[in-house]
Amino acid sequence: MKINGLLLLLTISGAIAIQGCGGSDDKTEPSSTTPPPPVVQQPKKPELSITGESTLTIPLNQLFTLEFNNTGDAVESCTISPQLPSDLKSQKIGGTCVVLGTPTQAFEATTYTVTGINDVGNSQVEFTMGANHPAPLLASLPAEPFELNDRQQFHLEILTLSDSGFITDCTISPALPSGIGLSMDNGVCSIAGMPTAGSPLTEYTVTATNSGGSDSVSFSIIVNEISQYTGDGPDPFAFDYVAVVSENDKPSTSPVSLRTEIADIDSTLYIQSSGFPNLISQVRTSNNQNFTEPSDIAQLFELFVDPSTGEVEVRLQKQLNFETDAAFYEIDLQLGDDEQTLLVRLYDLQKGTEAEPLTISSYSELVSFAQGHFVSEAIGFDEIQLGGHENSQQQNVDNLFVSLDRDIDATMSKDSLWSAIALHGTINGRHHVIQNLHVDTLGFVNNINNVQNGKIKNIGFDNVKMKSQFISMSKGRIDTLYISGIATPEHATNMRVAPIRAAQDAIRKVYTNIYFDIGHINSLNRLELGSIFSGIASFFFFESAYSNGAVNASIPSNFSTVSIGGLVGFPTFSYSERFRESLFLSAIDFQIQGTGDRLFVGGLAGKHIQYPDGDTTSNDYRWRFVTDRNAPEIIRHVGNYDRDGNNDGMADENTTDTGRDMSGAGISEVQLKQAATFTGKWIEADSHFDITNGEYPVLKGMPYPHTEGASWLTHEDPGIAHQRATYNDYLTKP
Incomplete structure (x- = not known):
């Protein structure tokens, strides 16, 4: 025992002290120091305390440990009152009391008293404790606003941090744009939907809540004005x-x-x-x-x-x-x-037959047709069933019929130019227009390499951007076609430029309105530019054409031959049955700089136009030519060679053995507007043309999209139309 040991120690010390005092008085003894008695620690009771807050909210499903400070003697045991939930306990660990466990069920805040006990006494400490979910902790969102467009699906998931509590409720303020809503699924707040109306830039705050607390995060949305549904059928x-x-x-x-x-x-x-x-x-x-x-x-x-x-x-x-x-x-x-x-x-x-043609409704569908990938995903509300044509090479076949059911905007071709196709079947525009088409060097259709059966009809191309050609067909048929736009040919020593090249077979009702921007040519051998055709083969049925545009070119002095006009680049343009009740009007505004004996500007033919025998003033003739609007004494629209062989600006007489004096064939614009001097075969019932006093001659059913009040898109035959003469007018007038 500690107490008995102390008494024994004192007894022994006393004995030693007595012995040290014995002996003779005259004998000197060394001095000695007596050590102090040791400090004796008295036993104490425990002294428990808690550091920091004494009111605690502990998270569910996480290990919890609360160790109390003990400045007294070690506890021998611990008790707690009232009783803890079953997932928690109080016990002695390392000389103090500890509350620990993993709570699985929430409980209200309760004041507990922990008592630490030893042999000397006990110590008590109070604390308040409840269990709950950890509060949500939301991840931040981008500061930039979310910009939504017309009928654009939107989905935003509000993410939580790794130590976030489970979310039990989500709210948002202010109200979201129409068509977008807030939802919660499996503890995640989500914002999703499709806006149905425009909404200004607005900041929204999402608040996530559970029994342990809440957290908020903000973001912004702007919704552009919603346009009307323009697709087929109801919205x-x-x-x-x-x-x-x-x-x-x-x-x-x-x-x-x-x-x-x-x-x-x-x-x-x-x-x-x-x-x-x-x-x-x-x-x-x-x-x-x-x-x-x-x-x-x-x-x-x-x-x-x-x-x-x-x-x-x-x-x-x-x-x-x-x-x-x-x-x-x-x-x-x-x-x-x-x-x-x-x-x-x-x-x-759709079977691609004449009765059930492949119907094109958009530019992407037009591209899928060109690539031969006729699948439902690319062709609107259509199912494609082309029989045994299994791949793209076999799908572009002679008996395939393709049609348009509406006007098509091809603006996206500006970024990825249209690649010319070798057309085997038939494209029927059904009097619709492809707008803003940008084509590569070979144009829209290129059928030069032994593709025999392509057909193009009843279609317009408005605001085309082309190089040197648009349609080239070694054999085929062109019927009721117009092309308007700008041509910017690439310079070369030999150039052939025309919207339609190397055409054979029947050609009827073609209208062009193109600005040919040739610019300054540094080196040139030969140039053939036809505002309607160029490079025509030796045989074709040519019935009607009208050209209305402008040519801008600066020609160098060192060239072989330059022919610029309506029809150029083919042998003697002889009258024959091929020209059936025909009219060709080439009303081009020539902006040409250059001189030379073989610079031929104006006219409809590349070489000679031969007439049948007869009186050139007779109404029986199927040809008429118009004098130049800027210089009435010049007959611009006769064959180049016969018109002005010496290039003096006047029609020549008998310039070649095969030619004729064409001076009598030219009439002025005043005469042209008078039906009495502009009649003949053209106004018969089987003609493609019609003439009315005070008007230019027009082709029946021809496309004149630039003419106010006469649209080929809505009428099979618009009848007589006021014609503007130049491309410049077309650009500036409605």
């Missing part, structure tokens, strides 16, 4: 569901459920019903039909309800035909207590 975003069917779906063979993907027959549309009744209350079609009688509706669609799941399928009841039936069906559904709307789109099964 699909106005419906709860959208489904598709095909001309190829046959309900008589097996049940046909409406599906969400045209190419996936297993993508059946399922709609959840809330109970009874389940019925189709109304069907409206794009043919302006409205069905409300159950018997009429049942001829088109019926519902199939799975009693075990409540899922509803809409099933087709008759095979539809795109050419005779409606293309869109708006269906009103009553499914229990819910009213739902469904839009059904009918896909046209």
